[in-house]
Amino acid sequence: MNARPFHRLAIVAVTALWAGSALAQDTAILSASPRFHPVVAQNGMVSSQEALATLVGVDVLRSGGNAVDAAVAVGFALAVTLPRAGNIGGGGFMIVHDAKTDETIAIDYREMAPAAATEDMFLNEAGDADPLKSRFSGLGVGVPGTVRGLALAHERYGSGALSWADLIAPAVTLARDGFPVSDDLASSLASTWTRAHLGRDGEANRIFYEPTDGPPAAGAIMTRPDLAATLERIAEGGPSAFYEGPVAEAIVAKVNGAGGRMSLEDLAGYEPKVREPVTGTYQGYEIASMPPPSSGGIHLIQILNILEGLPIAESGLNSAKTIHLMAQAMNYAYADRSKYLGDPDFTSVPADWLTSPDYAADIRNGLDQEQATPASEIKPGEAPAGHESPETTHFSVVDGDGNAVSNTYTLNFSYGVGLVADGTGILLNNELDDFSAKKGVPNAYGLIGGEANAVEPLKRPLSSMTPTIVFRDGEVFLVTGSPGGSRIITTVLQIILNTVTHGLDIASATAAPRIHDQWLPDEIRIEQGISPDTIRLLEEMGHEVAVKDAMGSTQSIQVGEDGTLYGAADPRRAGSLAAGY
Template sequence: MSIGLAVTPASAQIITQGERFAPVVAERHMVVTQEAQASAVGRDILRQGGNAVDAAVAVGFALAVTLPRAGNIGGGGFMMVHRAAPGETVAIDYREMAPAAAERDIFLDETGEASAEKSRWSGLAVGVPGTVAGLFLAYENYGSGALEWADLVAPAVGLARDGFIVSPELAGALRSDGVRERLAADAEGASLFYANGEPPAAGDTLALPALAATLEAIAENGPAAFYEGPVAEAIVATVTERGGRMTLDDLAGYEPLVREPVRGTFKGYEVLSMPPPSSGGVHLVQLLNILEPTHFGTFGLNSADMIHAMVEASKYAYADRAVYLGDPDFVLVPIEALVSKDYALSIADKIDPDAATPSSEIAADPATLPVESNETTHFSIVDGDGNAVSNTYTLNFSFGVGFGAKGAGFLLNNELDDFSAKPGVPNAYGLIGGEANAVEPRKRPLSSMTPTILLKDGAVSLVTGSPGGSRIITTVLQVILNATVHERNIATATAAPRVHHQWLPDYIRIEEGISHDTIRLLEEMGHDVRVESAMGAAQSIQVGSDGILYGASDPRRPGGLAVGD
C-alpha cells in the first residue's frame, strides 16, 4: 500500500473541526525528513528490505548532498534507536569533539573577552566531525544485515555525481546576502555552489563531483576513507590555514559512543531522549515532569494559561542548563536528580499560576537537587517491524563555518561555538554557559538537540525532533504536548504556533498566530511578549493504536516530505 497523500487518520488521531492539517498515512513504514529527495532515499532502502537504521544511514548521507546547509559529513549529531524485538532503546553520540590542542581560553581575544570571530568563523571553531563514524556505528551494531554499507551510501553518491534538483529553499539560501558572502569567498564553497559566479536556481540540477568522489571512497572503505588519508589531510590543511589546531591524530582518534538514553514518564508514555552532552533529553523530561500535574483539561492549546505554565517551567530548566550540563565524560552531570519527579514538584511549587517570575529571581540552586547514588536538521523513521530512529545532526550555523575541506566537496562545522567561550557570556543563540561546558581538549560541546521517542505499552507511539538551536527543546516539548494532552493529530501538533523562553534574555518569543487576546493576558501576568520569526522544523511520526503510521514534515521549512508505504 503506497500512500503519499494526506488523509484523515483511521484511529487514535481524529481531526476535529478546529484542525486544519492532516498527516500523511502509511501502513508499513514511514520516513519524514526536511528534504524530499532524501525522504525518497530512505523509503527506497526500506522497500529493499532494510530496517529503520539502514534507512537512517542512507538518509544521513543523502541529506549531506541535498541539504548542505545542515545535512553533513563535516559535522555531527545524535541518534536515538529503538529496536522492537529486544525492546531496547540506545542513544548514539556522534557529536563533534574539540582537538587535543584546544584550551580553555582559546576563544578569548587579547583583552580577555570572548571573540565571536574566533568561535564562529575561524579554524578554531571547527570540531572533529562525527557523522561518518556515527552512521557507521549505527549500521554495524543495529542495521538489518540485509544491505551492505556501500548500498546505503550509494544513493548519496548518485545524487552528488549525477546531480539533484535544487529546492526553492536551497536556492534562496544560497542567494541570501550573508550566506553568499561567506561561501563565495571560500574557494571550496565557490566551486560547490557558485561555479559560474551565480548560485543555482530552484529546479536546476546541481552536481557535486568532488563530494561524489569522497562519498565513493567512504562507500568502499568505510570511515577510514574520511578519518585517514587524503580527506583527513584536506580537513587538517583547511582548518590549520584558518588558524585552527586540528591534527591527523585528532581525526584518527575520533570515536562515537553508545550511551544510555534519558528516561522519563509522562501521562502513561515512556519518554526516551538524548543524554548529555546534549541537554535536550534532560530538560525535555524535566519540563514534562513539571507540567505533568497541570490541569490540561482546562488549558487549551496556546491559551494564556498554557503558555504561562510552559514559560515559567522553561525558566527553571534553562537556568539549570547553564549550571549543570556539559560533557559527562568530563563533568558530573546530575541527570537522575534533574529528571526526578520530586525535583520537578519542588519547581512547580514555586510557579505562581497568575504572575510571571522575573528571570533575575531564578537561578539554579544545588541545595534543592535530590542527592544522587551534565544549523541543524532532523529526520524520523519507523519501519514495518516497529523499529524507530530519531536523528538530529548539524553543522551548527547554516552552512556551518562557511568554508570547506579543500577538494573534498563538503563544508565544515563551527560547532565549538557551543562551548562556553567565557562562563556567563551568551553564545550565538543567547544561551548562557558555565564551568561545566568550558573548553577542554577532546571534549564534546553541549548541545540542545533533542531526538526523542515515546513508547506506549512498550511500542513506539511518537518519534520526533527538530532543528532550532536553543529553541529545539521547547519545539519538541510542544509537539509532544500538542499530540498527547491536547490530542491533536501529528500534522496539526506540528503546525500549531510555537512559543519559547530560555530564562535569559527574559522575554517570551512567539510566532505569528497567537491571538492578540492571549498576548494581552500574558502581558497582564507580567510577561514581555515579542513576535519573532518561525521556530524549528519538526519531522515527526505518530503510531496509532492499530499500528497505522501518521507522518508530518513541518510546514515552516518548505521542501520536507513524509513518505511511506
C-alpha cells in the first residue's frame, strides 16, 4: 500500500465527521435529543487518541484491510505522532474478535523482565524501595513487546490483502516527511516535567528540543528521521530487525549504560503470547477482556458481577447512591488485586473464583449499602485451597465485516523512562515499575502489590490495562478501553455501565463525569461535574471525596442492531479522533 498524502486523509476525516452529523438519528443507539453526538459510519471505524493515526487506520480499511490490519498501522503511526505513549519500545495487550470464525482471543505483548533481574533490584542499601531505580534508570526498562505483538496479530488475524510493509509505510512517511505538531504534543513537550524528564538524556533532548531550539510550536513540522530509518528496517526485515542486529544492540547499550541489566538474548528470546480472554456476563451482555498479566479483565468482571445485583439503574447515573455502591464494589476488587494478581506463568491466579457470581454475591451480601466501609476493614478474600501511567493509550477498530480490535499499549510514564536508544529514535519504557518493588509498598499509581507480582527473571509485570469487547446476542456491541494507570479498570467499567445500565449513546457515555476508588488511598476520586449536593451526600455516608483531574481517554465504538457504527473519542484528551467511512 502506498502511504496516502495528508490532504487525502483530511478529506476522509471531513467526510466521516459530516456523516456523523447527518446520520446520527439511529434510535437503536441514540436517545431522542442527546447532548453529545457520536461519529457515524457504515463500513469501518477507528477511534484513537491522535487524529493522524486514526486517519491512517481509516485509510487502511478503505484500502481493503481488516480491523487487525488497521490496528497494526495505527499502532506504528502512534509511535511517531504520540511519542509519550504510542510506542515500539513498550508493550501492551490486544483483544481481537474474528467475525468469520466467531473467535475472540487475547494477545499479550506485555514487556518482560530481563533474565538478570532480581527481586531486590529496586531496593536501596537499607532494603527500602527506591523509586528512582524503577522509574528513572535502566533497571526500570522491560524487554519491549510491541513489534512482535503487532506482527503476531497481522500474521494470524490480518486480512492477507496488505503486507507487513504496507502497514508500516504510513508511519515511515510521517516520521520521514514530517507531520504538524498538534496542540496536545506541543503542550506536552513544553511542560516543565517533560523538559526535565527528556532533558536528562542527550539523545532525547536532541530529537525533541534541538531542532527548534526548545519545545516545538503547535503547527510546526516535526520529522523523526532516526525513527523513520528504524521503521524501514522493521518493514523490510520483519520483527527480527528490531529484536536482533543494530537496533537491538542500540537498545541494550542504552539500557545498560543507564544502569540496567538487559542482554541481546533477552530481546532475541521475547515472544508474545496468545491467551484466552477473561469472560463474563452482565445484564445479558457478554464481556471479553484481558486476562493476567493484566488485572483489568478479572476485576472489571468482578465489579460488574457485584453491581449486577444492586439497584444502580433505579438510583440513576452518578447519583450519590450509585457512586456509593460503585465505590464499595471497586474497593473489594482492588483489595483482591493486591494479593492474587500477577503473571500467570509464574503464579497461580484464581481467576475462576475471582470472576464467579458466587464470590460476587458473597461480597454483595456483606456490602453496606448505606455507609462507607473504611478501607482498613476491607481485606482480600480467601481463595479456595489450590488456588493474580496515565500515559498509556488505547485505540479501537471495527470493520464492515464485524471484525474488531481493542488495543491498549504503553511506555508507562509519559515518554517512558525518558531515554532514547541512540540512533534509533526509540523511546524506552519504564514498565518494570509495575512490579512490587517490596511487598506492601505502593507503585507510582498508589497500587499495593504482594508476592504474586514480585520481580523475577523473564516475568511480566502486572498491569491494569483493560481492552474490552462487549457482545450482544453474540454480535459485537461495544469496543472500548482507556489509559489511566490504576484508573483504567474503573474507567472501562463506567463506559459499560453508562451504555448498558443507563442507556446512554456512546458519546454521552464517554463524556459523563467519572469516579474512581481503589481501596487505598481511602477516598473516592471524582472529576468535575459531579454535583456539590452529591458530594455532600457521599460525605454524609462516610466517604472521603477528592475532586481531581480528568480520568482516562476512552476510545470507543458502539455497533447498532443494524450494523451502523458509532464512534466516540474521549474529549478529555486534545487531539483524539473517531473517524470512519
